[in-house]
Amino acid sequence: MGVKSNVADGEGVLVARNILQAERRDFVDLVPNDRPRAQPMRGFDACYTDIVDYIIRCTHRIWDERDVGLIYTHYTHDCVVYSSTGTTYTREEVVQNTIQRLFMLPERRGMATQVIWSGNEDDGFYTSHLVTGTGRHTQPGIYGKPSGRTYTARTIADCLIHENRIYREWLVVDSMAQVVQIGLDPQVYARDLAHSYFERGLLAVDMGENGRLIGQYPPASEPDLSLAGNEVERETLEWLHDVHNRRMFGRVKRAYAPTVAYHGPLMKELNGHAAITHQIVGLYAAFPDGFFLPQHICSVPSEEGGTKVAVRWIMEGHHLGWGVMDSLGAPTGKRVQVMGMSHFHVKEGRVVEEWTNYDEMSVLMQIKLAQMADKTAIDEIEIPPEA
Incomplete structure (x- = not known):
């Protein structure tokens, strides 16, 4: 059940590992009860059989089963979360933000669309988790008075994980899709969101050139390929x-x-x-x-x-x-x-x-x-x- 992903063993020889994939499976098959561990995962809870199972299962446990306290065993105390609307620097902020969103959107369900990953138990794992979220705006919160309207929006969360704990996360939530579908005025919501940053003294700074062009030179003809692994x-x-x-x-x-x-x-x-x-x-x-x-x-x-x-x-x-x-x-x-x-x-x-x-x-x-x-x-x- 899953695709064979190539992972280098201790001798540098590529060996087959049977790692789950999300696209063609029902949820119960993505969080199996009796499946043996499919890859080395030192320090991870015993219920996780591979890194895909880990990111899908722990997300479900926290958000859908409401076990928010698992954040204390699945995030480091100083985890940094970079999002498109700001950055948080502590695990406690992750807990607080999760509770607030669970209250505002209690019917939300985040369904794993796919997980693309790299890494190993020694260096740590990197996961890119695409989620399709559906729900209904039924409670007050950052979106104002409840509208009762439904929405569907995508989220991608990239995580760095070592021994069961996420220590860095990048989060892109398509909040514009949510705002439009539940009937809010995007201009008003963006203004109010900006004002909250403005009151804290967080001002936009125009830094001029961005690196694509240096002076009068054309763009670089070759990309930086140092990130690539194959x-x-x-x-x-x-x-x-x-x-x-x-x-x-x-x-x-x-x-x-x-x-x-x-x-x-x-x-x-x-x-x-x-x-x-x-x-x-x-x-x-x-x-x-x-x-x-x-x-x-x-x-x-x-x-x-x-x-x-x-x-x-x-x-x-x-x-x-x-x-x-x-x-x-x-x-x-x-x-x-x-x-x-x-x-x-x-x-x-x-x-x-x-x-x-x-x-x-x-x-x-x-x-x-x-x-x-x-x-x-x-x-x-x-x-x-x-x-």
Whole structure:
């Protein structure tokens, strides 16, 4: 039950390990009761049979079975969680945030769509966990008075794990999809979210050039391949660099299969080369100086054929145009950072399916925050008295 994933043993010889995959299995098969341990996992609780079982099962136990206290045995005390709307630095904050969201969205269910991973028991594991969450807004909280409306949104959580504990996490929740579906005004919600940061003195800072262009030089012709661990990962980084940083949008036709399916933010569903190209062009129409920077990549063989590849990335640029993020409106010139994650299913050298997640609400909040800082600066300028 699962695909054979190649893992190096102590002598450097590749040995087969029978690791679970989420895509074609019912939940009860993903959290088995009598399955023997499928890979070495020193320090992990006995109920976990492999790293995929671990991330799916512990997430379910905490969020669906409401055993929030498991966070104390599954996160380090100083775990850092980077999200698209802020960073937390303690385990206790993870506990508090979990309780608040469980109260606000008690009917939410997060279903594992897929898990792409790398690592071993000595170095630690890295997991990229794609979740499709459904629920209903029935209680008060950060979304205001309950609307009773339902929603569906994707989340991708990347975790670094060692001996049963997550010590670093990157979290991209498509909160814009949730906000829109439950009937809130995105502009008002983003303004209120920005104001909470503004009151704490967290102001947006425009740092100028972002690294894509240095002075008058063109973009680098070659990507940084140091993150890659195999040929599929190297090829993925190469075409991502060509398309996103060199703006060679025509490369889409070679990198993607003609029948590619794209699952994007706001539960967007697209198909084919033209739609994929338009989506990418629209991103850089909004941020023409945008710099795409991969931060991590890993991959696993897929029992559906081919390879699943996970890429964590950021895009930095200035809001200088109109593009795919409708809520941003007219260009503001403000600097933003888009935190994103993508999963690619690659067969015979081409992407046949893509899941990409970033939070448009985070970008809108950054713009609102920068505008608040501008207004404060103007208000603080002393106007000399008339002569």
